[in-house]
Structure formats: C-alpha cells, structure tokens
Amino acid sequence: MPKLTVEDLKNLREGLRDKMNIRSGEAKAKVIVHMSTCGIAAGARDILKAFMDEIENRGITDILVTTSSCAGLCSKEPMITVLYQNQPPVKYVELTPQKVKKIFEEHLLNGNIVKEFALASGSETTA
C-alpha cells in the first residue's frame, strides 16, 4: 500500500463513499451485526453465523453481511441493522438464530420488514 498524500486521501474518500452505499454498489441489501464485548456476550456471534449460513446455503451474492460496533441499547442485544435498497435502516433486537431465518426470508430476500422483531427504522441523530 503506497503512503497517502493529502490529495490521495481526498480522492480515496470520494471513491469509498460511493462504495459504501448500497445503491451504487452491487448489493441490494446489507446486514450489520452489532458486535462489541456486550453484544458478543449476548450471543452476536451466533447471529452472525446464522446469516453467513443462510447466504452460503442459498448461494446468494447480492446481500452483504458486515459487522460493526454496539448500537448502545445493551439490554436488547443481540441487535442488527438491515439496510435494504430505498428503505430507511431497520434495527432488529433480541435476536435468536430462529428469528434470523425469518428476517432473512422476509426482509432480506423480499424487502418486507418483520414487524414483530423490529425495534424501529431510521438512524440516530448525529450533531
């Protein structure tokens, strides 16, 4: 990796920004599994694995699974955020591998929010 100059950093940022949003990328949906110490303690690894398994078993390529950090609401871990094309992000809470299956089928494959497990939609207020 060549060392960046100020100009490189700027160009890199523009390029990466495009890649980060799912519209211009190839994926139609993205799952973010919230994994910090508390999430992992509450079972986030099993949730991540459940999503990976679904993707592998079904041979799916247009759904991304990534990890990020805790979303702050420790009492409702494990949590995930689902980004689906043209939809506001949806947060699901208190997950189990069984719930993952349903979310995968209804939301990720067909774009229908699974109301009973969802906490809310939208993202947090940043200053």
Add this chain to the structure above:
Amino acid sequence: MQTDISKVDEIVMRYGRRKENLLAMLLDCQEEFYYLPKEALEEISKQTGTPFVKVLHAATFFRAFSLKPVGKYPIHVCMGTACHVKGAPRLLEAFERELQIKKGETTKDNLFSIETVNCLGCCGLAPVVTVGKDVHGKLRQANVSRIIKKYRSREGSDA
C-alpha cells in the same frame, strides 16, 4: 507442576529484556501459565536485572496476577457497581456454595476457581460472570448449578 522456563525466556525476549515492560511480561506469563510461578518471577528478575522484590511487588500489586495456580475454568464474578446493585454479592455466594470453595480458592479437581473482578465492561448485562473466556450475563442464582454442570459435562465427554 514443572514450570517451562523456556516459555519464560521467550516472553522476556519478546520485550527485548526491557525493564519498562515488566508489566507486559508478567501479563504474558499469567496468560501462559494461568498464574505466576515463582520460577518465572525469578527468571524475569534475573534476565531484566530487576530486583526480585520489585518483581514480586508488581506481581502482588495488580489484580490481574495470581501467585497460586487457578482452575481450568477460572470463574470471575463481577463486583462492579452495576452488578453489585443487581445482586452480585449473593451470586458470588451461590457459586461458593455450589463449588464448596471460597473466593480465591480452587476446587480439588483443579477445574474451577473463583475470583472477583471490578467491572468487565458489560454492565448493561449485569450481573455478569465469566467462566474461562465465556461471558454469562443477566445471571440468576437459579442458573448457577446448570452452568457448572455444563462445564463439568464438557470435561466428562473429553475424558
């Protein structure tokens, strides 16, 4: 148990025998042996040129170290504030009753030992206990014996 001095040697070399890294060496030894054997402390003292009393001072000053061997599954009961108000002291007693040892002791079969810690950083899940590397959150006394059984049976099937 014989202490493998070559392991200590490796750890000391990892930090280029630098005195400033005493703490890091002790942490690595603790990780390696699950406690700090006297031989290891002596070796560190010799190789870094730090007086033995100073090494011992550090080894007894910090909570992370233990001078006695601990069990295969060390149990750490969190005594942080969040866990305290959610009943950690009674949970500790439940573990002590279940294993018939006190805090700081190891069971006869060398499987479990009980220690307390000040906050594991998962206060949202209080009360929290770690067994080995597993974190158990929102624990109740009624769960204690099941948890212990789980680890015991893991041993049973290994044997």
Add this chain to the structure above:
Amino acid sequence: MAYRSHILLCSGTGCVSCGAFTLKETLKTELQKRNLQDEIQVVTTGCQGFCAEGPIMIVQPDGIFYCQVKPSDVPTIVEEHFIKGRPVKKLLYTGAAKATPIPALKDIPFFAKQQLVVLRNRGLVDPDKIEDYIAVDGYSALSKALTEMKPEAIIAEIKRSGLRGRGGGGFPAGIKWETCRKAYLQRNVEPVVICNADEGDPGAYMDRSIIESDPHAVLEGMAIAAYAIGAKEGFIYIRHEYPLARQRLLNAIEQAKEYGLLGENILNTNFSFNIEIVQGAGAFVCGESTALMASLEGEVGEPRAKYIHTVEYGYKNRPSNLNNVETYANVPLIILRGSDWFASMGTGDPRENPWNGSSGTKVFSLVGKVNNTGLIEVPMGISLREIIFDIGGGIPKGKKFKAVQTGGPSGGCLPESKLDMPVDFDSLTEAGSMMGSGGMIVMDEETCMVDVARYFISFLTEESCGKCTPCREGLRTMLDILNRICEGKGKEEDIAFLEEMGEVMQDCCLCALGTSAPNPVLSTIEYFKNEYLEHIKNHKCPGGVCKELITYVIDKNKCDGCHACTKVCSSNAIKGEAKKLHSIDTTKCIKCGACIEVCTKDAIYKE
C-alpha cells in the same frame, strides 16, 4: 451564537447516495455568497426515514420539508426562502405521508434524546476497516490540521471550543496542550502524548465502547494533539480486561501505518508520529496520572505528589499530555467543524474562557435498576430526569427511584430532589458528586444506601496503593464503621465520626483517589441520613439488603404453593405441601434470596 434558522440536511445512507454531501457544500457556498453564514446554520442529521425522496432538507424553526433537492435548486431556495421568506412550493413534500409499519427511531425516547458526536459512527462503520472510517470523513481533520493550521492555531481552536477533559476532572484540554507545548519549547525535551484507556470505574464502559466502535477517531485525535504539542511518540494505556478493544486498536494502528496516516512523514508532510499500546493489569489507581506514568515506566503504579505537574515533568521526566479516550475522540470533529459548532452544544459560552460552562456532549453508561440499560451520548446540560426516565425508560417492575450514582468511586449518590439538575461538570460537583468518566448507576427502593457507601469504601480500601497514611488508614477505619452499621451494631456518634474522617481525608491525602474517596459516604449521609439512622436506632434496613437486619417472609395471600422456591432453596428452609401455603424456617434460612428470584407470584418479601 443564536442562528435565525437551521437547515437540517439528512445524511443517512440513502440521502448521501443521492448527493447530500455535494448539496451541503453548495448550500454553504451560497449562504456565504449572500453573507448569511452567521444567521443560518447547516446541520447534517441522521436518516429521516424518507430515503426514497432524498436528498431531504428540513428548515427549522418552521419545520418546512423539502425533498429531492438538487444543487441547482440551492440558489432559488436561499433567495426565496431565506431572503424573501417564501418557501419554494415546487420542492415542498406533497405526497401523502406514507405510514411506516414500524416506529421511527427518532420517535423512540431512548434514541430521540441522544445526540451523537463521539459515537456518530457507532453501528455504521466497521471498526476493523480503515476504509469505512475514511469514507465518513475520517482523517480529513488530521489532513486539515497538518496542511492548513499551525500548532498554535489548533491549540487556540481547542481552547475556544471549551472541550473539557472527559476522564473525570474536567480540565480544559486546550489549556493542558498549551502548557505542555510551552514546557517542550522551554526545555527542549521531546514531549509525549498519552491516552488514558484504563477505565477503572466499576460500572462504566464508555471508553471501551468508543474504542470498539471507532478506534481510528481516537488515533486521529491523538495525532492532532501530538502535532499541536510537538510530540512524535504516543501511548495508549488500556486495561487488560478489554481484549477486544485492544485488538481493534492494534489493528487500527497497523492499517493507519499502511496508509501513511501514522508513522513517518504522515500524509507526506514532515510530521511523524507513532503510537504504542501498553496494557494495565487491573489497578484502579493506575488511572491516576502520576501512577499511570509510573506504570508506563515499568514501575508499580503508585502516585506521587503533584507539586510538579506531569504536563511538565511526566513520563521519564518528559512533558506529557494525558487525556482520556473520549477527550481525544472529540478532537477531529472540532478541527473539522470549528469551535463555534462545538461551543454551541451544551451549557455556557466557553469561547472566551474554557472554564465557562460545559460544551459538547457526554457519553454515559446508563446501568443498574433502569429499563433501558446501555451506552448513551447526550448534550451537556440535559437533566438527570430526562436521562433516567426518557432515555432509560424508568425503573423496572414499577419500583420507586431512590438514587443515581455518578462519578464512580470518587462520585456521589444524588436523590430524587436533584433529578432536575442539569448534567454538567460544575452542577454535579456542586451537588456533592462529580461527572467522573461517565458511569451512571440507577438505584431503586430495594437498594440500601449504607450498603452502597460500604461497597465503594471496600472497593477503595482494596485499591488504595497504601503509600499515604490518611488514605490507607482512613479507608480502613471507615470500612470498619460501615460494616458495623450494616450489621446493626452502629452507634449514633458514628455518623459524625465518618463526616470528620471524610474531611481529614479530603485535606490530607496524596492523590485524588484519597481526597475523593469520602464522597460516596458524605453524599449518602447528606441525602440519606435517615437510612443510616434506621440501621443504627431501629436495626432495620429499609432497602432490605443488609442480611443481619432482615428476615424473609411468605405472604399468606399470594403464595399458591407452586414449589418453585423449595426447589432452589439450598438450605432446605422452605417447607410446605404442593398447592398449599409454604413457610420459611428462619433458623435455617441463609438469606440468599434465590427464592425471591424464582417466585412468580411475588409472594416472598423481606422485613
């Protein structure tokens, strides 16, 4: 500064993908062209939930909602709306409000009252990928600092922002940096920059979360501080209980080096900076500045007297700037958006004097007897009531609120009457507690305040390094007395003695561990004296915690004889036939409370 109007520009993923950032730049240029930049502020917000109509723009205070705004619309909007005062009809949102099937995040109090600055990337970026951080403006503050700002200008900007240390004391970061730079220039000894990630307060995990969410923000903040002060070397002192946070930091440093954002000649300038991670080994006192530096040098972490300041003579007698994780994490955004933006959040106007008020936001770990436990970030000046009852959702099981503990073992417990107090450095100190690093532990009616005081004193007794007598002996004496009171053997004069002892310690201890140690006792005596008296005079524990003073009883009207309690009772103290009223044999009962945990009928109580 009072703006006439705010433009809230959605910068959720959806809107960004249709050009929200370009729109922001265009807006700012246009406002500047019209000389409106001091009257109208452009703020980016999280997703508003109308991604299909993006980019979205809301004008406050009128609440006018524009959608699908293109940069070419900007001159019209500024001309019509902000100069002539007429909303632009053709861009107004007209479609019928689509009913979202689930509530919006901003309508849920837990999220609605939070304002994310330090945690803005939480749950969004992958902390193990530097590319994610760069995509959300990461390292552009460092780039700006290195190419457009002199060290003095950076220090001035931080001072003007009013950023106060988030690790406990609330000392203005700008002043600390300035002193450190001055010491460096005067003595010509290379300074060091140190990040305090020891987080020893039990019941607090803000720093762990910040690092686990956004490790690069901490590194970037440290690099900017190093450039401003003149340092080439930095340390992060992290406690060993945080393996994941440490791993993420190590990984982040590795990646930043690869990209040339740390290491030699950063961004091709002549500024070089390296960061090393050092692990603590579980000693609370090592969070204290002099003890921390002793520990970095390989010594046992014992504090020394501070008539010589560590900013001048710290680590290996070099000028040393120590700040908390959260303090550093605030720095990049201050550099990027300016001190006015930061100063506009929170209380007071720090721009002339950084001691004036508390600017910005604060991260708290909200835990204990509260419904929504978690990590929250709120603007300074919010009330305790809003935090506990709106964000926290109140007390579980309809129990009554009793107290909230802030500031860790150096802080105090505040009662209901203080709930409407604004949360900032000075108000909390005045009330006998302190901001501390941000632990906030909620206690309900089933918590015993004497037991809480005893808990903290016993914690501190174990953690006192033992070097100075007032701390070592004072704590021990206090603990003996508190133990006695909890056992029902207290005397009335004990309270006055505790108070006197507290004052002696406040005056005489060597480091802040000792001088602040009496706070939990003094604040509980001040606000909950009747609980002490109940223990001493009536041998009763109102919270039902102190074992010697309580007995377990079964409520005749509630017990249905389900046997749940008999199964968990390890001392066989509960007897009774199935489906019939049970009873507890108090001579056998060890008061472990396991039965209460399992009783679904709420039929067991303590008296």
